[in-house]
Amino acid sequence: MCGIVGLFDTCGKREIDRALLGRMNQIQVHRGPDEGELYTEAGVGFGHRRLSIMDVSSGQQPLFNEDGSVVVVFNGEIYNFQELAGELAALGHIFRTHCDTEVIVHAWEEWGEHCVNRFRGMFAFGLWDRNEQVLFLARDRLGIKPLYYSLLTDGTLIFGSELKTLLAHPDFIRDMDPHAIEDYFAYGYIPEPKTIFRQAFKLSPAHTLKLHSGQSMPAPRQYWDVPFILHDSITEQEAQEELIVRLRESVKIHLMTEVPLGAFLSGGVDSSAVVAMMADIAEEPVNTCSISFGDPAFNESLYAQKVADRYHTRHNVSQVDQDDFDLIDKLASLYDEPFADSSAMPTYRVCELARKRVTVALSGDGGDENLAGYRRYRWHVYEERMRSALPLGLRKPLFGLLGNLYPKADWAPKVLRAKSTFEALARDSVEGYFHSVSIMKDKMRQRLFSDSFKRNLQGYQAVEVLRMHADKCPAQDSLSRVQYLDMKTYLVGDILTKVDRASMAHALEVRVPLLDHKLVEWISGLPVSFKLHGQEGKYVFKKSLEPYLSNDILYRDKMGFSVPLASWFRGPLRQKLNNALMGPVLANTGIFNQAFLKEMLDQHQSGRRDYSASLWSLLMFESFLRNVLHAEQPRSYKNDLKVA
Structure with a gap:
C-alpha cells in the first residue's frame, strides 16, 4: 500500500519542479513510511511513498519497463499478478522483480488501456508512456483505492492519492464548489467525481483517464460496471454452496503478503465470515482486533469475542471512551474535505490497534451493499410496493399532506415514526430513497442555507447525484437498483474513504475480500429473494454461514459501528x-x-x-x-x- 503523486504538462514539455514534487510526495509519508522516490523528465514527474508489502527487497517505485520508456507509480494490490506475469513472460516480456507493480507496465505494453480489464485487485496508478506520449490514470472497479486530480490554469495536471497532495501545489485554487457543499449536507460525504474544491476531482471507480501530450483534456472512460445479470438457474442450496466456495477463494487470494496479517472483527456477520474463512485457510492463529464502547447500546465486542473464541484467534480489544474528542480535528486533516461519518473515530482507533501487530488487515466491508444487509433496503422495497399501487399524481398530495401533518417524533419507537415514511411515499423511487439516506432532508437544507448561498446553487439539488446513477443502472428490480446506487455513492464515498484514510494514517493496508469484483459480479446475479427474503437481509449469505457461525451472530439485529x-x-x-x-x-x-x-x-x-x-x-x-x-x-x- 502506498501513496502516489504526479505532475504532467498537458501543453508541452516544461521542466518539472522536482522540489515541489518532493514536497507533494512527502506530505503523504504516512501512506508509505518505508521508502520515497521521485522520477522526472521533460513535462512529467512521478513521486511514490512505499509501504512494503510484496517483494520487500526489490519492489521500489517509480518502476520501469525493460527500456525505461514506460514508468508507473501504483497504490494497491494486483492479486492475480503471478498468473499475469506468467502470461506476459510467455509473450516475451522480461521481469526484473517479483512484485505486482511490474505487471502493470508490461500489461500496458501488451494490452494498452484495456490492461485494467485483466487486473484483479484494488488499485490506483499513474503511467507514462514516452513513446506514445501518453499519461494514463486508472482506478479499480469498486473504488477501494483513491485517486484525485486537477487541471491547473497553466495546463499542468496534478494527481495524487489524497487531496492534500493537490493542496500542496501553490497554483491550486482553493475555491469551494457550492454543489459539493449541498451534496455534503445531504449525504455526509462528497460523492464522486466531485470534491469540495471546484478545481479538483476524484477519478470515479472503474474509470481511466488517458491524456496525450499537447492535446485537450478528455473525459474519463468507464471500463466496468456491476452487471446484475441473473444466473440462468440456481437453487438456494446451490447458491449457498457456491457462495462459500467463492468467498473462501476471495479470502485466500487476499492473504497474499510478505508481512504480518490479521483481520478486523466487529462481531457482525461480514467480518465474522471473513475471519471464519481465514481461520479455515491459515496454518497459524489469525490476528484479530475489535473496538468496544462503554455504552452497551453501541458495544458489539462480546459478539466479536465469541467468534474469536470459536476460531482461537489472537484477539485484541481497545475501548473508545467518551473523552476521545481530540480526534475531531485530526479527522478533518486526514480526510482533507468535509466528512461526517462519526464511525471514522472508532475506525481510526481500530486501525491504530491493528497496526501494533500487523501491516495488513482484512475487513468485511461491502457485504451490506452486495447482499442487501441494510434495514433501509427492506423499507424501500415496502415503499416501492406502495408506490406501485398508487400513481404519483395521487400519492404526492395524499402522503405529502400526511407528512406535513404528522409530528416529528424522534423520541418515539420506530413504528410510530411515520412522518419520514409518508414523506418518502409522496416522492418517486429515486427521491424516496434519497429521502431515506439523507442526513439532512430537503426542508432542513432549505432552512440551513442562507438566501445568498441558495442563489449560488442555482436550483441544484443533491438528489441529482442519485438520478445520474439510476439512469445508468442495468437492473430493473427495486432492490438491485438501490444496491447499485449505494455501490456508486455510499460504499465508495463513505465506507471505503473512511477506511482508506483511517488505515493509511497508521500505514496499515486494509483489504476487502467481499469486494473482489468477480465475487461482486456473481452475487449481483443471484435472485433478489436470495438476498432479501421477507424481512431477512443477506439471507443466502447467512444460510451458507450456519455451519461456521452461531445464530446469535448471524440473526441478531444489525448494530453498526456507531458512536453515541x-x-x-x-x-x-x-x-x-x-x-x-x-x-x-x-x-x-x-x-x-x-x-x-x-x-x-x-x-x-x-x-x-x-x-x-x-x-x-x-x-x-x-x-x-x-x-x-x-x-x-x-x-x-x-x-x-x-x-x-
Missing part, C-alpha cells in the same frame, strides 16, 4: 459544539442561516429533537474550514461560492 453522538452533544461535547456552530468560522462563510443553527442546538440539547447526525456534519465542516483551509489567514468564502 446524541448524548455526547448533550454532555461532554456540548460546549465545543456551541462554540463551533455559533462561532465566527461558520458565520463568516455566509453559507448558513445562523438562526436555524441556534434552533437546532437548542432543540437537540433540550432533548426535544435528535439532530445529532446533522450537528456532527456541521461540527466536521467547521473543523475542515479551520484545519484544511488555513484558519491562520481568516477569510470569507462568500466570493468562492460561484458556480464554475
Whole structure:
C-alpha cells in the first residue's frame, strides 16, 4: 500500500519542479513510511511513498519497463499478478522483480488501456508512456483505492492519492464548489467525481483517464460496471454452496503478503465470515482486533469475542471512551474535505490497534451493499410496493399532506415514526430513497442555507447525484437498483474513504475480500429473494454461514459501528459544539442561516429533537474550514461560492 503523486504538462514539455514534487510526495509519508522516490523528465514527474508489502527487497517505485520508456507509480494490490506475469513472460516480456507493480507496465505494453480489464485487485496508478506520449490514470472497479486530480490554469495536471497532495501545489485554487457543499449536507460525504474544491476531482471507480501530450483534456472512460445479470438457474442450496466456495477463494487470494496479517472483527456477520474463512485457510492463529464502547447500546465486542473464541484467534480489544474528542480535528486533516461519518473515530482507533501487530488487515466491508444487509433496503422495497399501487399524481398530495401533518417524533419507537415514511411515499423511487439516506432532508437544507448561498446553487439539488446513477443502472428490480446506487455513492464515498484514510494514517493496508469484483459480479446475479427474503437481509449469505457461525451472530439485529453522538452533544461535547456552530468560522462563510443553527442546538440539547447526525456534519465542516483551509489567514468564502 502506498501513496502516489504526479505532475504532467498537458501543453508541452516544461521542466518539472522536482522540489515541489518532493514536497507533494512527502506530505503523504504516512501512506508509505518505508521508502520515497521521485522520477522526472521533460513535462512529467512521478513521486511514490512505499509501504512494503510484496517483494520487500526489490519492489521500489517509480518502476520501469525493460527500456525505461514506460514508468508507473501504483497504490494497491494486483492479486492475480503471478498468473499475469506468467502470461506476459510467455509473450516475451522480461521481469526484473517479483512484485505486482511490474505487471502493470508490461500489461500496458501488451494490452494498452484495456490492461485494467485483466487486473484483479484494488488499485490506483499513474503511467507514462514516452513513446506514445501518453499519461494514463486508472482506478479499480469498486473504488477501494483513491485517486484525485486537477487541471491547473497553466495546463499542468496534478494527481495524487489524497487531496492534500493537490493542496500542496501553490497554483491550486482553493475555491469551494457550492454543489459539493449541498451534496455534503445531504449525504455526509462528497460523492464522486466531485470534491469540495471546484478545481479538483476524484477519478470515479472503474474509470481511466488517458491524456496525450499537447492535446485537450478528455473525459474519463468507464471500463466496468456491476452487471446484475441473473444466473440462468440456481437453487438456494446451490447458491449457498457456491457462495462459500467463492468467498473462501476471495479470502485466500487476499492473504497474499510478505508481512504480518490479521483481520478486523466487529462481531457482525461480514467480518465474522471473513475471519471464519481465514481461520479455515491459515496454518497459524489469525490476528484479530475489535473496538468496544462503554455504552452497551453501541458495544458489539462480546459478539466479536465469541467468534474469536470459536476460531482461537489472537484477539485484541481497545475501548473508545467518551473523552476521545481530540480526534475531531485530526479527522478533518486526514480526510482533507468535509466528512461526517462519526464511525471514522472508532475506525481510526481500530486501525491504530491493528497496526501494533500487523501491516495488513482484512475487513468485511461491502457485504451490506452486495447482499442487501441494510434495514433501509427492506423499507424501500415496502415503499416501492406502495408506490406501485398508487400513481404519483395521487400519492404526492395524499402522503405529502400526511407528512406535513404528522409530528416529528424522534423520541418515539420506530413504528410510530411515520412522518419520514409518508414523506418518502409522496416522492418517486429515486427521491424516496434519497429521502431515506439523507442526513439532512430537503426542508432542513432549505432552512440551513442562507438566501445568498441558495442563489449560488442555482436550483441544484443533491438528489441529482442519485438520478445520474439510476439512469445508468442495468437492473430493473427495486432492490438491485438501490444496491447499485449505494455501490456508486455510499460504499465508495463513505465506507471505503473512511477506511482508506483511517488505515493509511497508521500505514496499515486494509483489504476487502467481499469486494473482489468477480465475487461482486456473481452475487449481483443471484435472485433478489436470495438476498432479501421477507424481512431477512443477506439471507443466502447467512444460510451458507450456519455451519461456521452461531445464530446469535448471524440473526441478531444489525448494530453498526456507531458512536453515541446524541448524548455526547448533550454532555461532554456540548460546549465545543456551541462554540463551533455559533462561532465566527461558520458565520463568516455566509453559507448558513445562523438562526436555524441556534434552533437546532437548542432543540437537540433540550432533548426535544435528535439532530445529532446533522450537528456532527456541521461540527466536521467547521473543523475542515479551520484545519484544511488555513484558519491562520481568516477569510470569507462568500466570493468562492460561484458556480464554475
